[in-house]
Amino acid sequence: QVQLVESGGGLVQAGESLRLSCAKSGRTFSWYTMGWFRQAPGKEREFLAAIGWRDRITLYAESVKGRFTISRDNTNNTAYLQMNSLKPEDTAVYYCAANQGLPTSQPSAYGYWGQGTQVTVSS
Numbered sequence: 001q002v003q004l005v006e007s008g009g010g011l012v013q014a015g016e017s018l019r020l021s022c023a024k025s026g027r028t029f030s031w032y033t034m035g036w037f038r039q040a041p042g043k044e045r046e047f048l049a050a051i052g053w054r055d056r057i058t059l060y061a062e063s064v065k066g067r068f069t070i071s072r073d074n075t076n077n078t079a080y081l082q083m084n085s086l087k088p089e090d091t092a093v094y095y096c097a098a099n100q101g102l103p104t105s106q107p108s109a110y111g112y113w114g115q116g117t118q119v120t121v122s123s
Contacts, residue, residue: 002032036049
């Protein structure tokens with residue numbers, strides 16, 4: 001079994017930063033591509049970023065490129081999403097996900113999901 005637990009969400013003001021963490025338990029962390037998604041009320045789940053397990057190739061959505069940075073620590077079985085210059089439109093529930101393939105923006109490729117952490121950005 002693979003379990004993912006997100007943390008680090010909260011309420012911040014526009015322009016501030018947050019770092020989300022995703023702790024993975026179960027099968028070997030380093031074999032999985034890790035991804036971050038978000039879902040705002042009434043909207044579809046949106047891909048943000050992914051990082052591969054082998055050579056750490058990264059993939060970003062255009063909407064967050066330059067503001068968000070994905071990273072991983074295979075020693076501590078944790079993935080991170082550093083979010084800078086947050087905007088009110090970044091308000092959503094943020095999810096981490098894992099898949100055994102290459103980094104991709106397709107939610108259907110990810111077989112494991114966390115429960116999500118709320119991020120609220122006030123103006």
